[in-house]
Amino acid sequence: xxxxxxxxxxxxxxxxxxxxxxxxxxxxxxxxxxxxxxxxxxxxxxxxxxxxxxxxxxxxxxxxxxxxxxxxxxxxxxxxxxxxxxxxxxxxxxxxxxxxxxxxxxxxxxxxxxxxxxxxxxxxxxxxxxxxxxxxxxxxxxxxxxxxxxxxxxxxxxxxxxxxxxxxxxxxxxxxxxxxxx
Ligand code: NI
Numbered sequence: 001x002x003x004x005x006x007x008x009x010x011x012x013x014x015x016x017x018x019x020x021x022x023x024x025x026x027x028x029x030x031x032x033x034x035x036x037x038x039x040x041x042x043x044x045x046x047x048x049x050x051x052x053x054x055x056x057x058x059x060x061x062x063x064x065x066x067x068x069x070x071x072x073x074x075x076x077x078x079x080x081x082x083x084x085x086x087x088x089x090x091x092x093x094x095x096x097x098x099x100x101x102x103x104x105x106x107x108x109x110x111x112x113x114x115x116x117x118x119x120x121x122x123x124x125x126x127x128x129x130x131x132x133x134x135x136x137x138x139x140x141x142x143x144x145x146x147x148x149x150x151x152x153x154x155x156x157x158x159x160x161x162x163x164x165x166x167x168x169x170x171x172x173x174x175x176x177x178x179x180x181x182x
Contacts, residue, residue, distance in 0.1 A: 051148030062145035111163035
């Protein structure tokens with residue numbers, strides 16, 4: 001396994017669309033190694049998720065996991081989820097603002113509106129079809145990672161760039177400022 005280099009904001013790969021992975025290739029050694037490396041990279045940098053673009057691979061693969069995470073001390077636990085060729089469908093019109101960060105936008109936080117509940121249809125790493133319903137923080141992370149695969153970063157979704165904060169200032173001035181419902 002290896003820790004991969006993470007592209008930061010400004011690298012064009014973050015603005016490109018990742019290609020769907022042919023289902024018959026999901027179980028190949030190359031794809032399995034990429035998934036293992038992405039999981040290791042996400043752990044190394046305490047990310048809640050990581051998408052292919054972020055490690056310079058334009059394939060529709062993302063990994064998501066939240067354990068006890070020092071970058072998101074209040075976040076609920078999300079088991080390791082491997083997301084391949086995702087389709088995300090909002091389950092209601094309800095949108096909620098919440099704080100996000102991104103390993104490609106280091107040391108920053110911003111308030112981002114997201115659907116509070118989505119259905120995710122994708123493949124897992126064994127090439128099984130998966131369909132799951134996600135709410136709240138899990139739904140948020142799914143939307144954030146799927147956006148990456150479409151060349152979108154969270155800053156593009158922000159309604160008010162004045163909440164964009166360096167983490168040190170965020171800890172002083174914004175920590176504990178709760179989400180506002182729409
Ligand atoms: Ni990100």
